[in-house]
Amino acid sequence: MKINKLNSIIILGLVAIISILVAQLLWTKEAFTIEQKKLSQKAHIALLEVAKKLYEGTNHELPVQNPVQKIANDYYIVNVDNEFEPDILEFYLKTEFKKMNITTDFEYAMYNCQSDEMIYGDYISLSKKKSECKKTVYFPKHKNLVYYFAVRFPNETTYLFSSMRFWFILSTALILILLIYVYSIFTLLQHKKYSELQRDFINNMTHEFKTPLASILIASKYLIEQKPIKEDKKLFTYTDIIINQGNKLNGHIEKILDIARSDYTPLELKKESILIVPIIEETIENIKLKYPEASITIETVSKEYLLETDTFHFANLVYNLLDNAIKYCNEKPEVTIKIIEDNNCLKLEFIDNGIGINPKKISFIFDKFYRVQNEKSNEVNGFGLGLYYVKEICSLQNWKIKAENNQEKGVTLTLSIPYKK
Numbered sequence: 001m002k003i004n005k006l007n008s009i010i011i012l013g014l015v016a017i018i019s020i021l022v023a024q025l026l027w028t029k030e031a032f033t034i035e036q037k038k039l040s041q042k043a044h045i046a047l048l049e050v051a052k053k054l055y056e057g058t059n060h061e062l063p064v065q066n067p068v069q070k071i072a073n074d075y076y077i078v079n080v081d082n083e084f085e086p087d088i089l090e091f092y093l094k095t096e097f098k099k100m101n102i103t104t105d106f107e108y109a110m111y112n113c114q115s116d117e118m119i120y121g122d123y124i125s126l127s128k129k130k131s132e133c134k135k136t137v138y139f140p141k142h143k144n145l146v147y148y149f150a151v152r153f154p155n156e157t158t159y160l161f162s163s164m165r166f167w168f169i170l171s172t173a174l175i176l177i178l179l180i181y182v183y184s185i186f187t188l189l190q191h192k193k194y195s196e197l198q199r200d201f202i203n204n205m206t207h208e209f210k211t212p213l214a215s216i217l218i219a220s221k222y223l224i225e226q227k228p229i230k231e232d233k234k235l236f237t238y239t240d241i242i243i244n245q246g247n248k249l250n251g252h253i254e255k256i257l258d259i260a261r262s263d264y265t266p267l268e269l270k271k272e273s274i275l276i277v278p279i280i281e282e283t284i285e286n287i288k289l290k291y292p293e294a295s296i297t298i299e300t301v302s303k304e305y306l307l308e309t310d311t312f313h314f315a316n317l318v319y320n321l322l323d324n325a326i327k328y329c330n331e332k333p334e335v336t337i338k339i340i341e342d343n344n345c346l347k348l349e350f351i352d353n354g355i356g357i358n359p360k361k362i363s364f365i366f367d368k369f370y371r372v373q374n375e376k377s378n379e380v381n382g383f384g385l386g387l388y389y390v391k392e393i394c395s396l397q398n399w400k401i402k403a404e405n406n407q408e409k410g411v412t413l414t415l416s417i418p419y420k421k
Contacts, residue, residue, distance in 0.1 A: 010185050017181055021174045028167045035160050036073065039102070039153075044068050046096035047078050047151065053092045054084045067148075074156040079148045086110060086121055089149055094124065104159035109139040110149045117141055118150065209253055217246045269310040269396055277303040279311065280337060283318045291326045291333065300339035305346060307417065309397060317393050320386040321413055325352035329410075346419035352410040362403055366391040 047068045067079040093108060108121040118139040139150050153159070161168070223229055224239045277300060284296045307314075326333040329352065338349040357365065361372050368388045394401045400416040 013181065014185070017174075017178050021171075021178055024171050024174050028164070028171055031164055031167050032160060035163055039156065039160065040070060040073075042100040042102055043076060043151075043153070044070070046093075046100045046102060047076055049096045049099075050089070050092040051078050051080055053096075054080050054089070071150075074153040075150065076152075077142060077145070077148055077150045079145050081147050083147060084110075084149075090122060090124070093151065104153055105155050106151055106153050108149055108151045111141065111145065111147065121149075210250070213246060213250055213253070217243065217250070220246060269313060269393075271308050271310055273306055273308055274311050274314070275303065276305050276307050276309075276314065277339070279315050280318055283315050283322065287319060287322050287326070290323075294326050294333040294335065296322065296335045296337070298337045298339070301341075305339065305341075305419075307346070307419070313393050317390050317415075320390050321350045321415075324386055325350055325354060325411070325413075328352075329354040341419065344418065344420055346417045348415040348417070350413045350415075351406065352412075354410045356405045356409060357403065357411055359405065362405070365403055366401070 048066070051067045067081075069077050069079070071077060089108065089110065093106070097106065105123065105125045107123040109118045110121060111117075112119045118141055139152070142148070220239055220242045224236065224243065229235050229239055277298065280298060284298075288294060288296070322335060325335045331353065334353045336349075336351045338347075338351065340347045340349065357372055365372060366387050368385065391401060393399075394415065398418065401413060402416075403411055403413045406412055
């Protein structure tokens with residue numbers, strides 16, 4: 001169900017972005033056509049004004065028919081039917097184009113009756129000097145016209161594109177968004193695939209371990225009850241070690257299975273109002289059975305702190321934090337649990353005297369399967385799931401947890417819980 005939902009969201013998102021991109025490209029094409037028409041209209045008006053100027057002060061009248069003809073997108077001819085000078089024509093062209101805000105380069109030519117061909121006039125550039133623009137361009141001759149000139153805009157396409165800069169930036173941005181989206185989806189699916197392979201491997205591996213381990217524990221418990229074993233102190237010790245280590249390994253396997261299951265379905269918390277101090281005290285008694293040499297104290301101004309939480313998971317959370325604090329210590333473990341009330345927040349500080357954590361690695365200690373490599377790594381058993389479990393429980397209840405090194409030695413893990421009396 002979740003996979004189908006994810007696929008539907010991916011497909012809908014992809015269709016939406018592609019639709020927006022196609023619409024944007026169509027709008028860009030339409031905008032280009034509109035800009036082309038605008039330039040054509042401006043050029044017509046400007047060339048018509050030039051023709052009128054050339055007729056001023058003469059005995060001839062401007063033809064009734066529009067003298068301006070558009071031969072191609074960038075090429076126009078103007079029928080003047082009157083003699084004119086090249087310098088005057090260039091002056092009028094510059095003036096009228098400036099009035100119409102036509103800011104692209106242009107070139108012009110005139111028909112010569114004596115040679116019966118088009119005579120190239122000049123290339124007018126708004127950005128380059130005349131000396132840099134000397135070149136010869138062919139202008140075709142037109143029939144039935146005697147006194148006329150032609151104008152070409154050689155950079156019309158570039159000019160139109162530059163006037164549409166915003167549209168192209170927007171289209172490019174949309175294409176980039178589409179590519180990033182596709183890459184993100186591909187990465188997400190790859191990550192999902194690897195995550196499923198990892199979970200399947202862990203489930204298969206742990207289940208394969210549990211069957212022979214269960215047989216070992218059953219046989220060991222039966223063996224330790226036998227009279228010859230009880231009478232032989234050395235054999236009894238060895239058998240007891242097998243049972244204790246088997247139980248420890250079984251606990252690790254169960255923890256791995258719980259984490260793997262929580263990846264498929266979130267942990268369900270059965271919340272109820274509980275007094276947390278008695279639960280912490282009970283957890284301390286339990287962990288002292290494992291670490292009798294450890295000194296654990298609670299500093300609190302009240303034993304009446306009431307929280308809405310899951311009793312089982314809260315006790316496990318405290319157990320994991322204490323277990324972690326005690327394991328990474330080179331001397332007699334001393335852990336202090338401070339309970340502080342601060343601005344609608346209840347803070348539980350677990351302060352130890354251990355070996356501390358490399359500051360560069362302290363941000364990774366809550367990651368799944370992560371174990372800090374230090375002097376105690378080889379001595380301490382585990383899979384790097386204890387603090388990951390703690391983080392998961394905190395996240396489910398909107399609690400915050402952070403770790404920081406103490407000034408002298410050890411680490412303080414602070415649990416911040418929203419609290420109202």
